[in-house]
Amino acid sequence: MKLYYFPASPNTRKAHAVALHLDVPLDLRFIDIQKGEQHSPEFLSLNPTGRTPVLQDGEVVLWESTAIMYYLASRTPNSLWPKQETIRADILRWQSWHLAHWYQPCQTMQFENFVKRLLNLGEPDPQVLQGATEAFHREAAVLNQHLEGRKFLVDNALTLADFSVASSLTYAIPGQFPLEGYPHIRAWSDRMDQLPAWQQTLPKG
Ligand SMILES: N[C@@H](CCC(=O)N[C@@H](CS)C(=O)NCC(=O)O)C(=O)O
Incomplete structure (x- = not known):
């Protein structure tokens, strides 16, 4: 493959x-x-x-x-995509949320605060950043609340949902994501960082 x-x-x-x-x-x-x-x-x-x-x-x-x-x-039975329909629907819910609401503000902050500097594309645009930051806070509050008392997003076990949602935090530090007020997101993100597969795919600096 x-x-x-x-x-x-x-x-x-x-x-x-x-x-x-x-x-x-x-x-x-x-x-x-x-x-x-x-x-x-x-x-x-x-x-x-x-x-x-x-x-x-x-x-x-x-x-x-x-x-x-x-x-x-889907090739072999595994815990990232369990058989139960309710769990699958829940995974799909978080992946849908990621694509529709979480990806964009993260991507914009990543671009404005990190990629622009990296590629000499000029200064971050304050208006664009403000809009992205507001959207980020709206969605981060929901994610943070959901993760309180949970190890992972769905059924307290690692699933495809975690890989999707966490992918947008790949550049959280250089992208200056305002994560200070979201301890449960940070704890979950740290848990993701412990996974060998997540470590091996961390972009090289
Ligand atoms: N929704 C697509 C997004 C893919 C995407 O935007 N890939 C970027 C890299 S992050 C790319 O290849 N961009 C090349 C281009 O736009 O010219 C997915 O999830 O695969």
């Missing part, structure tokens, strides 16, 4: 980490999006949206990291 990936990306990280956690062997193919390799005709024939990651398993070609996570976790 090939994973076309860009290791600095949180979207790649969650798919790659699920494979590592489940011991699914992957043939990793680096796509350098900073050099524009995602726009090559070969890559666009795999993913017409021109984004990483992409999984290729024989005839199966899958893009969108969440779909890739499901594919990897």
Whole structure:
């Protein structure tokens, strides 16, 4: 199975980490999006949206990291994607929330406070940052409250939901995410950081 990936990306990280956690062997193919390799005709024939990651398993070609996570976790029975429908629905709930509400403010703060500086793209835009910070606080309050008294997001066990939601915190420190008031998020994020698969997919500085 090939994973076309860009290791600095949180979207790649969650798919790659699920494979590592489940011991699914992957043939990793680096796509350098900073050099524009995602726009090559070969890559666009795999993913017409021109984004990483992409999984290729024989005839199966899958893009969108969440779909890739499901594919990897559906091959054999495992605790990241348990059989019970209510647990699956709960995992899907948090993954939906992540995609619709959590990803964007995190991504914006990451870009404004970290990526812009890294790539010499100018100063953070204060107005953009203010909007993202407000949205972040709205969603972080919900996440923090949910995690109070829980080790993980769903059924007190590690699932795909944790990999999805935690992926957006990959750049929490250089992105200056305001996590001070959210002790339960920080404790859960520290727990994620203990996982070998999460450590192995931490982007190199
Ligand atoms: N919703 C997609 C997002 C993928 C995505 O935005 N990938 C970025 C890296 S984080 C990318 O490859 N960008 C290349 C580009 O936009 O040109 C997923 O979850 O896989």
